[in-house]
Amino acid sequence: MSRSKSDEAQQAKPLSRIQETNRKAILEAALDVFAISGFRGATIDEIATKAGMSKPNLLYYFKSKRAIYQQVLEQTLSDWLAPFAELDPTGDPVEELRRYITAKLKMSEKNPNASKLFANEIIHGAPVIGDFLKTSLKTLVDEKAKVIRYWVGEGKLAPVDPYHLIFMIWATTQHYADFDVQIRAVVGSQAGRPGFADQAAQAVLTIILNGIRPRQ
Amino acid sequence: MSRSKSDEAQQAKPLSRIQETNRKAILEAALDVFAISGFRGATIDEIATKAGMSKPNLLYYFKSKRAIYQQVLEQTLSDWLAPFAELDPTGDPVEELRRYITAKLKMSEKNPNASKLFANEIIHGAPVIGDFLKTSLKTLVDEKAKVIRYWVGEGKLAPVDPYHLIFMIWATTQHYADFDVQIRAVVGSQAGRPGFADQAAQAVLTIILNGIRPRQ
DNA sequence: GTCTATAAGAGGATAGAC
DNA sequence: GTCTATCCTCTTATAGAC
Numbered sequence: 001m002s003r004s005k006s007d008e009a010q011q012a013k014p015l016s017r018i019q020e021t022n023r024k025a026i027l028e029a030a031l032d033v034f035a036i037s038g039f040r041g042a043t044i045d046e047i048a049t050k051a052g053m054s055k056p057n058l059l060y061y062f063k064s065k066r067a068i069y070q071q072v073l074e075q076t077l078s079d080w081l082a083p084f085a086e087l088d089p090t091g092d093p094v095e096e097l098r099r100y101i102t103a104k105l106k107m108s109e110k111n112p113n114a115s116k117l118f119a120n121e122i123i124h125g126a127p128v129i130g131d132f133l134k135t136s137l138k139t140l141v142d143e144k145a146k147v148i149r150y151w152v153g154e155g156k157l158a159p160v161d162p163y164h165l166i167f168m169i170w171a172t173t174q175h176y177a178d179f180d181v182q183i184r185a186v187v188g189s190q191a192g193r194p195g196f197a198d199q200a201a202q203a204v205l206t207i208i209l210n211g212i213r214p215r216q
Numbered sequence: 217m218s219r220s221k222s223d224e225a226q227q228a229k230p231l232s233r234i235q236e237t238n239r240k241a242i243l244e245a246a247l248d249v250f251a252i253s254g255f256r257g258a259t260i261d262e263i264a265t266k267a268g269m270s271k272p273n274l275l276y277y278f279k280s281k282r283a284i285y286q287q288v289l290e291q292t293l294s295d296w297l298a299p300f301a302e303l304d305p306t307g308d309p310v311e312e313l314r315r316y317i318t319a320k321l322k323m324s325e326k327n328p329n330a331s332k333l334f335a336n337e338i339i340h341g342a343p344v345i346g347d348f349l350k351t352s353l354k355t356l357v358d359e360k361a362k363v364i365r366y367w368v369g370e371g372k373l374a375p376v377d378p379y380h381l382i383f384m385i386w387a388t389t390q391h392y393a394d395f396d397v398q399i400r401a402v403v404g405s406q407a408g409r410p411g412f413a414d415q416a417a418q419a420v421l422t423i424i425l426n427g428i429r430p431r432q
Numbered sequence: 433g434t435c436t437a438t439a440a441g442a443g444g445a446t447a448g449a450c
Numbered sequence: 451g452t453c454t455a456t457c458c459t460c461t462t463a464t465a466g467a468c
Contacts, residue, residue, distance in 0.1 A: 036339075123394055126397045163403055167391060168419070168420065168423060172384050179387070182342065186349065207380075208427060210431075211426040
């Protein structure tokens with residue numbers, strides 16, 4: 001047992017090719033299963049089967065169900081926040097926000113399970129990433145809220161509370177992933193059609209951007 | 217066993233006072249527990265304890281965990297949709313939508329667990345209310361979409377897709393209930409303060425209503 | 433690294449006394 | 451109506467052979 005403290009943070013210890021592929025297969029399967037069933041509802045068995053191996057074999061790679069969950073959640077988080085971190089204070093506000101909203105909608109479309117995984121974690125009280133929310137995420141949001149406030153001060157945006165604007169963008173964009181079942185139920189077969197996502201993007205962008213455009 | 221087909225739909229059979237109070241206590245406790253833990257994560261034991269009775273005693277009132285879940289979900293649904301059904305085609309569009317959004321935000325504030333219960337059900341694929349979504353809810357949404365489209369046609373609203381506008385309102389208002397843990401983590405102690413909900417309401421109303429107000 | 437077998441425990445549901 | 455005791459299934463996790 002010569003390895004150092006943290007197991008979550010993927011040591012720099014050499015991984016054989018087979019280890020690498022298996023771990024990846026497990027994490028991919030786990031994302032799907034956790035997203036649909038939640039942490040409690042997911043079973044190691046289902047993840048293992050989906051990843052093409054037996055349950056004990058999966059547990060050879062991750063020591064517990066929780067360990068898999070943490071890994072897949074952490075891996076998801078950074079991807080998820082990347083476009084937010086890129087909001088550029090020197091850019092044109094409306095264009096910057098358009099870019100951000102578009103990127104988030106795209107992510108919801110391409111990887112709805114990442115969004116669901118995250119939603120589940122939060123709804124259930126954020127037992128695993130609660131600390132992250134209160135530290136790293138808060139710092140990042142505070143920073144971006146300052147940027148938005150600056151834009152408002154410059155008269156480049158209508159006077160809106162930056163935090164609520166951010167929440168609104170998150171809510172709206174993630175809704176298309178998290179509630180896709182409801183959306184599909186309501187709009188029927190349209191939801192599958194190729195243009196649907198673009199149509200959603202256009203509507204969301206129209207409303208939010210008009211809503212925050214400065215008026216004279 | 218002389219009772220007729222459906223158990224879910226609460227027969228018109230007489231309930232003693234003690235039955236009534238106990239059933240109510242169970243349903244209240246169940247709402248909290250299911251909302252936080254999800255269906256799988258919830259335990260009968262926890263619901264029973266919270267309702268002030270033993271596990272077998274609870275099962276004297278509801279024959280299974282699923283039966284409790286269905287009941288509490290159905291009961292929640294009608295409350296949840298009531299203000300949507302009241303959107304009035306003859307009223308002023310912006311005022312009607314303001315009233316609706318305000319009502320939904322109020323509900324999220326007063327009863328976040330109802331929102332979370334619903335969110336959990338949808339994220340997990342709507343196993344219990346899937347049919348309801350495809351029938352009753354779809355009908356209602358189609359009807360209200362027509363109303364919005366009519367308003368747009370009259371030039372009383374900017375040209376927006378009614379379905380996406382509805383989704384946006386749902387997403388934004390429910391976000392304050394479903395993701396309250398994240399919101400609290402990000403804004404800190406402010407979230408508890410009395411004015412916070414009003415501030416949220418104002419921001420949401422400002423953006424959405426400005427976003428859909430007709431422009432000349 | 434992967435398997436079969438199994439330990440260990442949680443939780444849903446029932447039996448039957450009171 | 452309510453309780454204690456218990457059954458039984460499902461699931462996590464480990465032991466140990468290959």
